[in-house]
Amino acid sequence: GAVVSQHPSRVICKSGTSxxxxxxxxxxxxxxxxxxxxxxxxxxxxxxxxxxxxxATYEQGVEKDKFLINHASLTLSTLTVTSAHPEDSSFYICSxxxxxxxxxxxxxxxxxxxxx
Amino acid sequence: xxxxxxxPQSLHVQEGDSTNFTCxxxxxxxxxxxxxxWETAKSPEALFVMTLNxxxxxxxxxxxxxxxxxxxxxxxxxxxxxxxxATYLCAFSGGPGANSxxxxxxxxTLSVRP
Numbered sequence: 613g614a615v616v617s618q619h620p621s622r623v624i625c626k627s628g629t630s631x632x633x634x635x636x637x638x639x640x641x642x643x644x645x646x647x648x649x650x651x652x653x654x655x656x657x658x659x660x661x662x663x664x665x666x667x668a669t670y671e672q673g674v675e676k677d678k679f680l681i682n683h684a685s686l687t688l689s690t691l692t693v694t695s696a697h698p699e700d701s702s703f704y705i706c707s708x709x710x711x712x713x714x715x716x717x718x719x720x721x722x723x724x725x726x727x728x
Numbered sequence: 729x730x731x732x733x734x735x736p737q738s739l740h741v742q743e744g745d746s747t748n749f750t751c752x753x754x755x756x757x758x759x760x761x762x763x764x765x766w767e768t769a770k771s772p773e774a775l776f777v778m779t780l781n782x783x784x785x786x787x788x789x790x791x792x793x794x795x796x797x798x799x800x801x802x803x804x805x806x807x808x809x810x811x812x813x814a815t816y817l818c819a820f821s822g823g824p825g826a827n828s829x830x831x832x833x834x835x836x837t838l839s840v841r842p
Contacts, residue, residue: 618771644827646829646830653834654834655732655817655832655834655835656832657832658829658830658831661827663827705771715760715762715774715777716774716777717774717830719764719772721769721770721771722771
């Protein structure tokens with residue numbers, strides 16, 4: 613089946629650090645990738661949608677300068693949390709769909725980000 | 729704001745019990761309803777994508793039904809096993825296309841005791 617690899621799985625770093633999370637589709641071409649954030653006991657909340665080679669579309673309330681998304685190839689999207697602060701601590705997970713938005717969406721394992 | 733509700737929030741059952749979960753979603757602008765199983769420390773695994781009113785899908789001991797007119801879907805697990813312990817997510821999609829978004833419920837956490 614389709615596999616999405618997300619790395620790293622866990623990050624602990626100091627306030628002010630920028631953190632990059634990678635999301636790769638291993639056996640299919642991901643035309644569209646999605647980045648989600650999840651707070652404890654809450655649902656997965658969509659942060660942004662990215663299409664290969666174009667700028668990401670951010671959901672309302674998500675700061676695009678804080679959460680930089682790059683989707684440079686059909687197999688790789690990155691999320692960079694810039695100058696992270698404790699309130700950015702959360703669980704981040706990526707998801708990918710194939711050509712023409714084929715379902716289902718396939719998810720990575722997620723990244724637990726802790727900012728001290 | 730779209731509201732996708734799942735109930736119950738958590739469920740503890742004995743091995744062999746059958747369980748069912750509910751997902752309610754907006755009945756207007758419906759396109760598809762997705763069910764995922766999410767085991768701890770793993771990625772969410774797609775179970776079903778359902779689009780037609782009255783649709784019924786089955787995968788082993790797990791099945792799902794869909795009522796788009798009243799806005800709900802049921803997920804059934806027959807004869808639960810410990811390996812069924814996971815969080816079950818449903819997600820609503822309001823349209824086709826590569827960029828169509830999924831709106832998720834909070835999930836239902838199932839624990840199956842041996």
